[in-house]
Amino acid sequence: MKVKIKIDGEFKTFDYDGDLNISVVTLLERLDNPIEFSCSCLQGICGACAMVINSQPKLACKCFVNEERMVIEYDEITIEPLSKFPLVKDLKVDRSVLFDVMNDCELWLESDSADSTDLEFEYEMSLCLMCGCCTEVCPNYKAGDFAGAQLAVSASKLVNLESDEKHLKSMKKKYKKRFFNHCVKSTSCEDVCPMGIPTQSAISKMNRKSVWRIWQLLNLD
Numbered sequence: 001m002k003v004k005i006k007i008d009g010e011f012k013t014f015d016y017d018g019d020l021n022i023s024v025v026t027l028l029e030r031l032d033n034p035i036e037f038s039c040s041c042l043q044g045i046c047g048a049c050a051m052v053i054n055s056q057p058k059l060a061c062k063c064f065v066n067e068e069r070m071v072i073e074y075d076e077i078t079i080e081p082l083s084k085f086p087l088v089k090d091l092k093v094d095r096s097v098l099f100d101v102m103n104d105c106e107l108w109l110e111s112d113s114a115d116s117t118d119l120e121f122e123y124e125m126s127l128c129l130m131c132g133c134c135t136e137v138c139p140n141y142k143a144g145d146f147a148g149a150q151l152a153v154s155a156s157k158l159v160n161l162e163s164d165e166k167h168l169k170s171m172k173k174k175y176k177k178r179f180f181n182h183c184v185k186s187t188s189c190e191d192v193c194p195m196g197i198p199t200q201s202a203i204s205k206m207n208r209k210s211v212w213r214i215w216q217l218l219n220l221d
């Protein structure tokens with residue numbers, strides 16, 4: 001089969017004739033030419049191996065070659081680095097901006113955690129891997145002020161648990177500045193999340209908590 005990998009902006013084609021019942025990570029490791037990419041857990045829980053496979057951002061350790069080679073054209077697979085982050089080499093990108101956002105938007109608790117009112121929701125939000133798949137497909141995300149859906153996901157988990165009013169206010173203000181003012185609700189983030197996180201629920205919740213005053217005045221959520 002043909003493996004087309006985008007390297008330095010151009011697709012290079014590699015031949016592969018081995019076992020097809022393997023993950024894309026294993027495929028990359030078995031190619032004759034060494035390809036640089038990130039991976040760590042190989043179990044779909046660290047998010048490091050996110051890349052664009054057959055035009056969709058996915059976790060390479062969770063994608064199977066047997067299934068992927070049918071998507072574009074039988075016996076072919078295309079692999080590209082995520083395009084929204086600085087390229088390090090080959091398929092490896094620098095996603096540290098996602099972690100900088102956590103700092104800038106104060107995504108932590110200053111107080112002891114309050115009792116949860118919706119454990120199931122918080123659990124779903126805690127599944128975020130910070131892999132960058134959602135930012136890859138977001139039509140508004142590019143280098144700049146917009147922080148991307150992972151901000152809404154992380155903040156929505158904390159907003160009910162924080163009882164330090166000053167910190168809560170500051171967190172909401174950052175959300176409004178770095179998310180609400182930019183998002184146009186394309187919903188593409190939810191479509192590609194490898195963990196199936198309902199990002200629109202996170203966004204709606206944060207908008208109610210941080211922006212829509214009527215919700216806050218009526219204390220409806």
Ligand code: FES
Nearest residue numbers: 040042046047061
């Ligand atoms: S290597 Fe950890 S998610 Fe793929």
